[in-house]
Amino acid sequence: MSNYTERPKYERLADFIRQNQAPIVKEWTEFARTLSPASDRMTKLALEDHIFDLLRFVADDLETAQTPRERFDKSRGDGPKDSPFSQSAAELHAALRLADRL
Numbered sequence: 001m002s003n004y005t006e007r008p009k010y011e012r013l014a015d016f017i018r019q020n021q022a023p024i025v026k027e028w029t030e031f032a033r034t035l036s037p038a039s040d041r042m043t044k045l046a047l048e049d050h051i052f053d054l055l056r057f058v059a060d061d062l063e064t065a066q067t068p069r070e071r072f073d074k075s076r077g078d079g080p081k082d083s084p085f086s087q088s089a090a091e092l093h094a095a096l097r098l099a100d101r102l
Contacts, residue, residue, distance in 0.1 A: 018055075
């Protein structure tokens with residue numbers, strides 16, 4: 001049985017992410033805990049660090065109007081450099097993790 005709230009058959013992914021943040025974070029944390037040895041010394045707070053920002057980033061990005069060409073370019077890392085979404089969620093996560101270590 002799923003932890004997610006029962007939803008209509010067709011729902012926007014951004015809405016799903018926003019409405020199911022708690023169970024997504026719970027599953028994220030449980031999964032991150034399995035990534036040994038990187039997670040061995042990490043607290044629950046450290047494992048959850050940035051997930052809220054990443055979920056918001058992804059949901060906001062999904063709601064941003066884009067032409068088919070813009071979507072295509074962005075999917076290959078060639079999006080507009082002046083956009084708040086010029087980095088991928090993975091790049092954002094890596095940058096935040098790096099900043100934590102400095």
